[in-house]
Structure formats: C-alpha cells, structure tokens
Amino acid sequence: MITxxxxxxxxxxxxxxxxxxxxxxxxxxxxxxEDYESLYKENAxxxxxxxxxxxxxxxxxxxxxxxxxxxxxxxxxxxxxxxxAKSKTEAMLREKEAExxxxxxxxxxxxxxxxxxxxxxxQVTADFVDMSMGLCRKHLTFLQKLGELKIDENPFKEPEPQxxxxxxxxxxxxxxxxxxxxxxxxxxxxxxxxFDE
Numbered sequence: 001m002i003t004x005x006x007x008x009x010x011x012x013x014x015x016x017x018x019x020x021x022x023x024x025x026x027x028x029x030x031x032x033x034e035d036y037e038s039l040y041k042e043n044a045x046x047x048x049x050x051x052x053x054x055x056x057x058x059x060x061x062x063x064x065x066x067x068x069x070x071x072x073x074x075x076x077x078x079x080x081x082x083x084x085a086k087s088k089t090e091a092m093l094r095e096k097e098a099e100x101x102x103x104x105x106x107x108x109x110x111x112x113x114x115x116x117x118x119x120x121x122x123q124v125t126a127d128f129v130d131m132s133m134g135l136c137r138k139h140l141t142f143l144q145k146l147g148e149l150k151i152d153e154n155p156f157k158e159p160e161p162q163x164x165x166x167x168x169x170x171x172x173x174x175x176x177x178x179x180x181x182x183x184x185x186x187x188x189x190x191x192x193x194x195f196d197e
Contacts, residue, residue: 004037145177 007029 004033004040007033007036 010029
C-alpha cells in the first residue's frame, strides 16, 4: 500500500516539450497526500478499533460460552438436587409411614391386651358377685334355720325323769342341725378364704 510519504517523495521526470506546470502538480500532490494521510490514519485507527472490537467479541463469546456452560451446569445441579430431595422425601415418607404403622399395631395390641384384661376382670368380678350372693343366701338360710330352732325357755331346769329319752333325742336333733348348719357355713367360709387368696 502506498503511504503518504511515498506520494510526497514521488518525483516525475521533466518533459522537454509541453510538460505540466511543476508547481501546480506539486501543490496537487501535496493536497492528495494530506487527504490520503488523514484517510490512512483514520484507516489505521479503525483497524486498531476493529482489532479491539474483535478481541472484545471473542472475549464476550468465550464469556458467553462459559456462562452458558455454567448455566447448564447449574441447571443440571438443580435438577440433581430436586431429584435427590424427591428421593429423600419419599424415603423419609416411607420410613415415617412404616413407623406409624408399627406404632398403630403396637397401640392396637395394647388395646387388645387391655380389653382382654378388662374381660378377665369382669369375669372375676361376676364370679365374686355370684359367690358372694351364694354366701349371702347360705347365711340367710343359716339365720332362718336358727330362727326355726326351738330352745327351752329354761335350759338349766332339771329334765323330767320319765321324758329322759325324749329330751336326749331332742338335744341330739338340735346338735345335729347346728352341726349341719355350722358345717355348711364352715365350708362356704373356707371357699371364701380360698377365693380371697
């Protein structure tokens, strides 16, 4: 490329006949050289700016690529974190459901045990009530039989000799009935004691 200096230093051979006016040619060349010099400088500045802009564009492209890669990596990491959180949540949910099922089974078992104990206690109570009612009936019978016993108004009077035999039989009958009554009460009392134990 021709530089402004080349234009200024260019010399033409002198024509012998009918040549150009040297002063006019030099003036014209100086004007062209000035214009060309300004264009040359402007072109050099533009090339420099263009180089800077190309470098910036490349830098932006590399930054853009890096940002795009970073965004892709961030998106991938976010997706992985979401998947991991979902799997952890599902695992925790399954674990808590299993714990709840175990606790529910344990509570149901305790309820069943308590119901069985309550039924056993109700049965024992019913048996005790039945036995107590039977004992009360026996005592009532005993008391009624005591009321039916005939006792002499004067137990210390001398028995009449002719009736010795009849009094002995009567005493024996009273003794047998008292023994029978007290024997029934003794047996029911011993069954009460065994129940209390």
